[in-house]
Amino acid sequence: MPGSKTGESGPSRTDSLFSEITTFFTSVRTTITLLFLLAAASIVGTLIPQDVNLDQLSRTAAPVYYRLTVILDLHQIYRSWWFLLLLILLSLNLLGCLLRRLPRIPGEWRGDSVKSSFSFTVSAPRSAEEARSLLVSAVGPLLGGSPQEIPGNDGLKLVWVKHRIYLLAFPLIHVAIIVILVGGLIGLLYGVKGSIQIKEGETGGTFAVIPSGKSQALPFQIALDKFTLKRYPTGEPQEFRSDVRILKDGKEIEKGFIRVNHPMTVDGISLYQADYRLLGVRVVNLLVVDSQGKRTEIAVNPRETTRLEGTPYKVRLRGLDPGSTGKGPWVEMTVESEEESPSTVRIYKNSSEPHQLTKAAVGFLGYEPLYMSGLQVGYDPGTNVVWTGCALLIVGFFLTLFTNLRGVEIELKSKGKTTVARISGRSRKMRREFREKVEATLREKLDAPDGPHTEDREQSDTNSQFRKTI
Amino acid sequence: MTSIELNTYVVFGYLACGVGYLTAFVVSSKESRLRTVMFGLFVLVWVIHTASIGLRWIESYQMGIGHAPLSNLYESLVFFAWAMALALIVARLRFKSDLIVLIGLPLPFLTMGSTFLLNPEIKPLIPALQSNWLIAHVITCFLGYAGFAVSFVAALLLLFTKASEGLAKHLPQARILDEIVYRSVLVGLPLLTVGIVTGAAWADYAWGSYWSWDPKETWSLITWLVYSAFLHARLARGWTGGRTAALSVVGFAAVMFTYFGVNYLPGLHSYF
Numbered sequence: 211m212p213g214s215k216t217g218e219s220g221p222s223r224t225d226s227l228f229s230e231i232t233t234f235f236t237s238v239r240t241t242i243t244l245l246f247l248l249a250a251a252s253i254v255g256t257l258i259p260q261d262v263n264l265d266q267l268s269r270t271a272a273p274v275y276y277r278l279t280v281i282l283d284l285h286q287i288y289r290s291w292w293f294l295l296l297l298i299l300l301s302l303n304l305l306g307c308l309l310r311r312l313p314r315i316p317g318e319w320r321g322d323s324v325k326s327s328f329s330f331t332v333s334a335p336r337s338a339e340e341a342r343s344l345l346v347s348a349v350g351p352l353l354g355g356s357p358q359e360i361p362g363n364d365g366l367k368l369v370w371v372k373h374r375i376y377l378l379a380f381p382l383i384h385v386a387i388i389v390i391l392v393g394g395l396i397g398l399l400y401g402v403k404g405s406i407q408i409k410e411g412e413t414g415g416t417f418a419v420i421p422s423g424k425s426q427a428l429p430f431q432i433a434l435d436k437f438t439l440k441r442y443p444t445g446e447p448q449e450f451r452s453d454v455r456i457l458k459d460g461k462e463i464e465k466g467f468i469r470v471n472h473p474m475t476v477d478g479i480s481l482y483q484a485d486y487r488l489l490g491v492r493v494v495n496l497l498v499v500d501s502q503g504k505r506t507e508i509a510v511n512p513r514e515t516t517r518l519e520g521t522p523y524k525v526r527l528r529g530l531d532p533g534s535t536g537k538g539p540w541v542e543m544t545v546e547s548e549e550e551s552p553s554t555v556r557i558y559k560n561s562s563e564p565h566q567l568t569k570a571a572v573g574f575l576g577y578e579p580l581y582m583s584g585l586q587v588g589y590d591p592g593t594n595v596v597w598t599g600c601a602l603l604i605v606g607f608f609l610t611l612f613t614n615l616r617g618v619e620i621e622l623k624s625k626g627k628t629t630v631a632r633i634s635g636r637s638r639k640m641r642r643e644f645r646e647k648v649e650a651t652l653r654e655k656l657d658a659p660d661g662p663h664t665e666d667r668e669q670s671d672t673n674s675q676f677r678k679t680i
Numbered sequence: 681m682t683s684i685e686l687n688t689y690v691v692f693g694y695l696a697c698g699v700g701y702l703t704a705f706v707v708s709s710k711e712s713r714l715r716t717v718m719f720g721l722f723v724l725v726w727v728i729h730t731a732s733i734g735l736r737w738i739e740s741y742q743m744g745i746g747h748a749p750l751s752n753l754y755e756s757l758v759f760f761a762w763a764m765a766l767a768l769i770v771a772r773l774r775f776k777s778d779l780i781v782l783i784g785l786p787l788p789f790l791t792m793g794s795t796f797l798l799n800p801e802i803k804p805l806i807p808a809l810q811s812n813w814l815i816a817h818v819i820t821c822f823l824g825y826a827g828f829a830v831s832f833v834a835a836l837l838l839l840f841t842k843a844s845e846g847l848a849k850h851l852p853q854a855r856i857l858d859e860i861v862y863r864s865v866l867v868g869l870p871l872l873t874v875g876i877v878t879g880a881a882w883a884d885y886a887w888g889s890y891w892s893w894d895p896k897e898t899w900s901l902i903t904w905l906v907y908s909a910f911l912h913a914r915l916a917r918g919w920t921g922g923r924t925a926a927l928s929v930v931g932f933a934a935v936m937f938t939y940f941g942v943n944y945l946p947g948l949h950s951y952f
């Protein structure tokens with residue numbers, strides 16, 4: 211734009227500004243810079259503690275650091291305005307690239323706007339027909355199938371193209387990233403996350419929003435019938451499970467269970483098993499053997515002192531372990547009688563014999579725990595958008611990995627007994643190998659080890675064209 | 681024999697291969713029978729390594745807590761070493777470069793050796809780890825990492841050839857090394873992508889959010905960004921040789937940090 215140099219004419223000045231902006235947004239240099247900036251910002255976010263309380267920070271941190279944190283959102287980098295800005299710039303960059311590239315793809319698909327990446331000429335003392343069938347049998351195995359034959363004015367043109375589908379990789383991958391970012395944005399704007407704690411036998415309908423802690427109502431109620439904690443014989447937890455019923459206006463609309471890794475979804479709202487608390491023990495079941503050897507089972511309320519029938523003892527529960535150690539569950543209780551001073555005993559559920567007291571024996575049969583189940587509540591309308599983007603991304607990636615657009619074009623011209631074949635080829639990947647293979651195969655077939663010309667146009671392949679124009 | 685004992689043999693097997701390869705290179709500078717024999721031995725050790733992973737799987741079922749052996753740091757290190765050895769074998773077959781194997785062998789050897797420091801007991805799976813997404817996640821991530829490891833080894837060699845002409849005479853041609861650097865990333869990046877996506881799916885099922893900027897997640901994203909930048913530098917800006925090799929080294933540093941370093945960051949949890 212000659213006018214822009216003088217800097218006098220208004221329109222051309224905006225023109226050049228406009229073209230500068232366009233160049234910025236279509237440039238891969240911008241992409242690389244943005245990717246590195248995003249990486250750097252992400253690193254910072256893993257070094258500085260995130261999601262800390264600002265008020266607390268104002269009291270503990272240096273004033274300068276506090277100011278910086280407030281301005282740059284250092285306590286929530288991944289939600290900060292400048293991180294978002296980087297993502298928006300990346301999206302615009304992606305759009306720019308796509309807008310620039312997409313219009314060329316149909317042409318490349320048809321094959322008319324394609325530059326060859328190499329070409330050479332061979333001549334052989336054969337008739338045109340002979341040369342044709344030789345070439346077809348030579349190139350066929352390389353590129354699969356028979357060529358498209360286009361008769362020309364003084365000869366014949368043979369065209370092979372393989373793996374056109376490769377051309378879809380670029381749009382798929384780059385559209386996918388935009389789709390994923392849009393999905394993330396939808397989640398950020400319209401998604402809600404929260405947690406809800408429900409006691410066994412009770413019903414919950416409001417959850418605490420994360421991270422604000424405000425409470426919000428669910429469009430339904432969750433009745434927790436039972437929480438189960440199953441353990442491996444070694445004591446490690448094997449399963450956390452909440453058996454729930456979903457109620458709407460008092461009527462049951464769904465019944466099921468929620469386990470870790472198996473959420474339940476109601477009206478688009480997902481419920482996840484997050485944690486649990488052992489609130490207490492409803493009853494402890496003991497076995498009592500009196501001095502005559504008579505065995506009775508009794509249920510002990512953990513909050514009361516209980517007389518053991520048929521013995522002089524009274525017990526009161528001190529503690530209970532549900533089996534967090536390898537030794538299995540145990541109870542601890544104080545035992546007292548008129549004659550004996552109070553003593554504390556620990557009784558294991560797994561021991562084969564009841565615990566021996568002076569005038570009786572006591573065994574620990576089991577207990578009924580009272581749990582509170584912690585559920586996570588999640589609503590994110592962007593999730594499926596993100597998964598769609600991920601699927602596109604993976605398909606695109608595997609197209610680039612497992613396919614390669616290749617093509618060979620041969621123009622045949624006969625002069626008397628000699629046929630001259632002008633061969634040109636292109637390949638999006640592994641160019642050198644492809645050229646060497648095509649050349650070796652064809653020269654061998656045609657018996658023409660030293661062709662007159664081999665012009666290597668490697669430098670003018672599509673990539674470097676693209677590089678120059680960008 | 682138990683899989684834990686078998687792993688001990690595997691560690692010393694890789695060591696033996698390394699020593700043997702080194703000898704083969706010192707004894708004769710050209711292609712030699714000895715190198716082929718050493719490669720055969722390497723493949724054999726890798727097959728035993730494979731068998732040990734399979735055996736551990738079977739053992740866990742015999743203990744009644746059956747699960748794929750990919751659930752803790754010990755098991756993931758064994759799998760990581762296995763994947764890197766596999767990648768070296770593939771690179772050797774594809775690019776006919778024994779030097780890649782020689783320089784790369786310390787990676788599976790040291791990774792396997794480091795498992796001596798850990799408790800090798802087979803533990804039952806806690807509920808959060810009971811997910812098929814997790815299995816797909818671990819396998820694809822580590823296969824991707826293995827691709828990056830090969831790229832890293834070739835990048836180191838390439839940087840050596842740049843650094844010294846005397847050294848360059850003994851190394852594969854820079855052109856071939858450059859190809860290995862690039863092709864390995866081209867294999868690694870799609871695998872890492874699948875790894876991150878399956879990891880996100882697991883997180884979504886287990887905790888109700890597909891991405892929570894957990895440091896491990898964040899570092900895998902950083903790795904992914906670095907290799908994406910690598911690919912664009914190479915494909916669209918025509919970077920080759922030393923510059924992409926340097927990027928490959930940076931990328932692998934990010935891989936290592938994702939795997940080992942994250943645990944040392946302030947105040948975080950990690951599953952492995």
Ligand code: HEM
Nearest residue numbers: 236237238241303304307379380383387610673908915916
């Ligand atoms: C995080 C975002 C991005 C990812 C994951 C990504 C991924 C990829 C991948 C995997 C390829 C190789 C595809 C092929 O072989 O054709 C590629 C190529 C390319 N990308 Fe991106 N890309 C991203 C962003 C961008 C942006 C913002 C631009 C805009 C300038 C861009 C421009 C290009 C170009 C020009 C190529 C070269 C294609 C070729 O020559 O074959 N990419 N990208």
